[in-house]
Amino acid sequence: MTANERDTFDIGGELTVNRLGFGAMRITGEDIIGRPPSEPRARDVLRRADELGVNFIDTADSYGPGVSERLIGEALDATRDDLVVATKAGILRNRDGDWLAHGDPDYIRNQALTSIDRLGVDAIDLYQFHRPDPDTDFEASVHAFAELQDEGLVRHVGLSNVSVDQLETARDIVDVATVQNEYSFVNREHDDVLAACEDAGIGFIPYAPLNWGSIEDEAREAAETVAEKHDASVFQIALAWVLDHSEVTLPIPGTGDVRHLEANVAATGIELDDADRALLDR
Template sequence: MTSTFRIGDGPAVNRLGFGTMQLTGPGVWGPPADPDTAIAVLRRAAELGTDLFDTADSYGPEVAEDLLRRALHPYEGLTVATKAGLLRTGPGEWHPCGRPEYLRQQCEMSLRRLGVERIDLFQLHRIDPQVPADEQFGVLAALQAEGKVAAVGLSEVGVEEIERANRVVDVVTVQNRYNLVDRASDDVLRWCTEHGVGFLPWFPIASGRLAEPGGPVAEIAERIGATASQVALAWLLRRSSVMLPIPGTSSLAHVEENAAAAGIELDADSVEKLDAAA
């Protein structure tokens, strides 16, 4: 199993990253109850070898990017990915906004908050159905041409949308919801694997009933001395060489548990059981 993946023309990253959404307040709104612990979690993740950190302007909003800067700036040896394209109007509320002037503004604000001159990976958080898609892709291409963005990614898209975007800008990553019990994006994952495009599954640890006593995840976890979360992550890493899971947590214990999943090798029988489980 390849342990690293190169995002565009950037450096190769370890294939188990860190997602920052859970570092914010309830409903992904406002600051965490304990900012010092959030910063400690980010620093511990980096100490454990995590070198891909995924965030977004809408997490907080702005909170997660601010925490990343406080914890890890100047990001030596790290790749920081952020996203724009969702407006926040309150806890748990998300609204697509892909107007070119808004995406450009949010890129500039992310550059300022993160304290960088160029964003390693800038992702369109959602394609706004109220704005022509090519206009949204076009501003990403312009930001890249201006040197403000190194690489471009998309989030929650289908194969046709990726191919359409590729006619305007080089798409190097896709971020869709994907886990053991939600494989609706299998076709997108196959496309990404065939084309060497990184696939960042969000909500990667979900295993639902499969982790219940007697279920395949629980059985495998007990047999190999791992946790259900580690089995779920190990399965993802085995699923494709372009898979880049980004589990997030606000717990120091959990960040260490998740990082250890990179060292778990599932045997063929376990993989077969998990493949067939959902």
């Protein structure tokens, strides 16, 4: 079994992680609400990721809500120096499965305390603003994260689902360590945000790096050609492309299945060449 072989990235210039991380959204129940079908199996996935050298775990208070954070706190020692656990705040959930932006500063401060408790840590390694809230001043929300950092409850601050302009606005308030936007071999809508992160040395966390499991048409044909060459799956090539595409990308594929996790980690052993890139980038 190939362990996590990619090079490392220093989040905030301090927290060194292997560049392939793990997104812990899928260890909850259906529609990311409630407990997973088997909590022991979910904890096994987390422990197996740790065994394979995945030392960057990404979650959010809204996953469950609270379920993903709790399981991480039960399965792993999030206080370890060699493990970075990131979480997010800024979204409300309901039993209908809605994702409702909520950037109220007091809410964010309260959620930081609940996340700290569930993860079993004294401070959150990386705390990310999950989504700008149209009903709350963006700068006010970011100031709440900056204040949590000043108080020692948060080590580093990140953003999610933001534009380049929002990133620059936030950087006037706080040192932004990471940006997490949807990005994949198929969906490159946020190329401009990635470029801004590269220029600033900010980690870029592509969520849905497998495009929600959908790679079709010409993109699939190209990926299948490269996959056959490397004796890999289409999805492994998609992950290899994200890792190869930029030195600041920190993809976080998620799963609730150990075998799927192992296949994702094995993608870190794929080295694309110029011919592969020419096929995949066209």
